[in-house]
Every structure is written in structure tokens, then in C-alpha cells.
Amino acid sequence: MAMSEEEIYAGLLNVFRETFGPSVTEISAQTTSRDVKGWDSFNHLNLILALESRFQVAFPNEFLKTMTNVGDIVQQIKTLTSAAR
């Protein structure tokens, strides 16, 4: 069974807080790097690695090149986790 969006968002928020600090209190589908303090060129890879580790997925290159917001991440995790189960 694929993860629900609620489960994914809860996991995402944890990863965001671990990566960017406790000041991240909420994220939504529209959240982008401009909205999160510390989500910069240096920390982007840390975020991706943390997400891959937390959700046990490997993001494809095409996704990494086109993702623009948290909504894209959620959809991709949903797709990858449902394909794996």
C-alpha cells in the first residue's frame, strides 16, 4: 500500500526540521526553497539525501532537475513508494 499524503507530509516536516532547523513549523505543496530559511544551494543536496534515506527511495535525475516545490516531492515519493510495494 502506498503511503498517504498525510504520512508523507509528517515525514517531510521531520526531515525539513532536521535539515533546516526547528524554525520550520509547517510546509505545504506550494512551499519552495524561497520560503524556507537555509534551503539554499549548499543544503539542497543534504535535503535530498535525507529524504531518500527517510523514505527509502532514490529520486530519478529527471525529477531532481524539474522539481520546484514540496508538492512535487510529495507526488514523487508517493509514486516511488507505491511502485516499491
Place this chain on the structure above:
Amino acid sequence: MNLDELFSSASPSVVLAIDIPAAIADDIEKASVYFSPDIERLSVNADRRGVTIVARPGADTETVLAKAHRAISSMVRAARDIPITVHYERENGKPIARRVNEELIQRRWMFEHADGQVSLAGAALKLLTTLDARLAEAYRAAFNAVDQMYPAMVSPNLLHRVGYFSSHPNAASFVCHMVEDFDELEQFRAANGGAVFSAPAAGSVTAPQRCLNPAACFPCYERLQGQIIDPAPLVLTWSGRVFRYESRNMRGLERLWEFNVRELVFIGSEAFTLAARQTMLKLLDELAREWDLACRVESATDAFFPTVYGPQSFWQRVKDVKYEFRLPIEPGENGKERTLAAGSINMHGPFFGEAFGIRLPDGEIASTACVGWGLERLVFALFSQHGFDPETWPNALRGIFS
């Protein structure tokens, strides 16, 4: 000299076992000049299961290995194989000339003052000024670019603010001056009355007061600090002197410490900078035809310092923010085909706008992008591609020989 003495004075060679992804092998070799002053040469082994290090005679190889291991591990960590995208390609079918630096020197069109520092004359100088003028003219016509001029020295605070010391500490060049102290100055003056230069004592010079500018566009953001760009967008162009310390990688016109850049900066909305990049690619095609230039534009990354190499180059690759203009030049010593990055388009997003409080009339933070041509590299590539016979040059550039 007996055999023992000969052996101990030879350069020791050691192998560091570490798996190297193919995509970053060249970058590791290039970055290795900054790993340790005791490394003479470092090359990635053919099977990419390790690197061979030739250390300087007398070096502590354990220390050298440890430094190389720390640096390479940083670069390898989280390296991801993201394919390079080619955005433009043009061939000219011409054979590539060999020994271009040597030929330029022999014709007295180039003089090497020191590693990474050259002066030009004759057709080489005429070519550089012709290219620079043509680019400036094209930028005014295509983008309504406004001419600028900036100093060659910048404040260390400016470089700190744009994160330069975090990402490229190895390439920085600092400027200091003698302390304003009669006795120190007199001692230095007297010490230099003889035939040989005597460097000032450490305490006789100040801490670095300025840096030599390592990226042409930096000073323009400082100048626009706190401003609202109205009317927007704004496009600026100038020819700037740029300095990047490249250690043992410096070579001829290909890799200089001090060089000239024709710069173009876009300031406006993100959509404007993206459209400007597309226009620049069309303009590049026009210029490549005019100069009969073989050229490939491809996604690229900057030469980041090892400890930030992984994350920063990952960002540049996935966001496709850097396009390099790669021009074929003579093959390397191993006969491998080579291209030289003579220019680039760099998308900065809101980075500089945020750092310097540069806004658009609607209150949004301005996005920026820049295009830089390393003029000496462009000169080198054109001589590599067209040779030294005026008859083989395109009409638009043949005048440099007159």
C-alpha cells in the same frame, strides 16, 4: 651519488585506494593542486579504483595521503551521475593547430611574464580587442546593454558576502600594503638597494586590505545595493580584469591567473533572465557563424573547493544554472581530445538580489544572470581552430593580420 642517495632523492609515488566516479575524475585531478604543497602530481588510475600520487622528494607520504584522502572523500561523497545536457553545438570541420602558445610566443604576439600572467601584442592583441568590441556592440544591439566600468580590486567583505571564500578559498588573491611606519618602510627600502629583491618582513605588511576581483560581475551588485531597478529590466556590460589563482594548473593562454572578461549582466524578473539566456544562445550562434567557431554549449559546474564540491555542483547540475561555451583546442599530452571553457552563462536567481537588497518596481527581489567570455581563452581557441595562415581565417576576423 650512490644508489641510496639517488633513491632517497627521487619523487616517491604512492597509491590511495578510493573509488572514483567517472563524472568527477577530471575535477579531482584539477583540484589536486590544492591538496598539499608536497604533491607533485596526482592522477586517477585507469580503473578508477584509486589515485596515484607523486610526492615531492622528502615529503611525509603519510601526511600527503591523509590530506588527499580527506579532500577526495569530500568530493566523492554524494557525487551523483547527472548527465550533461548539450544546449548548442557547431562544428567547422577544420583541423586543430598544435603548439599554439609556443607559436604565439615565437611570433612575439604573446609574452609570459610569470606563471598565469601574459601580455599580448600584434595579431593576438588585435584579435582580443576586436572580439571584445564585437561582443560589446552585439550586447548593446541585442539587449540594449549599458556600458560600465569597475575596479580590479574589491573588498574582502564583498567576497565574503557573496560566499566566495566558502566556495573558492583556493582561488582568492589578496592585496596588502606596507604598514605606515617609518622604520619598517626604511628597513624595506634599504634592503632593496641591492641587486636582489628582498621581500618585506611579515610584520611590515598589513593584513589583506583588498582582493583582486575573481568574478567580473561581483562589483556591479555592490553598486546596485539597496536600489529599485526602475525601469526594469537592466542590462549592463563591461570589460573587466579578473584574477583566479590556479596554482600548478596555470598554462599559457589556457589557464591564467590574470585575464580579461567581457561581461554581461541581466537584472530583472526570473522570467526575464531565462528569456535573456535563450536570446544569448541565439546571439552565440550568430557569432559562432561569423567567427566560424566550433563550439558546444553544455551544462556545467564551477570548480568548487573539495569540501563544498558535492552539494554545490549537485545544485548547479540539477538546476541547470550554468552553461559553458566549450571550444575544441589541441589534444592533451595523452592525445585525448580537449575543449576549453571560454565563456559561460550563469543563472543566479534571487541570490545577489537578496544579498544586496536589489528590488524591482513591484517590490520583488531582482533575479540576476551573467554571461562572461574569457577573452584570452577565446583568442587561444580561435588560433587553435584557424591556425596562423590569414587565408584560413573567416572574413570577419582576417583584418587582425593587417
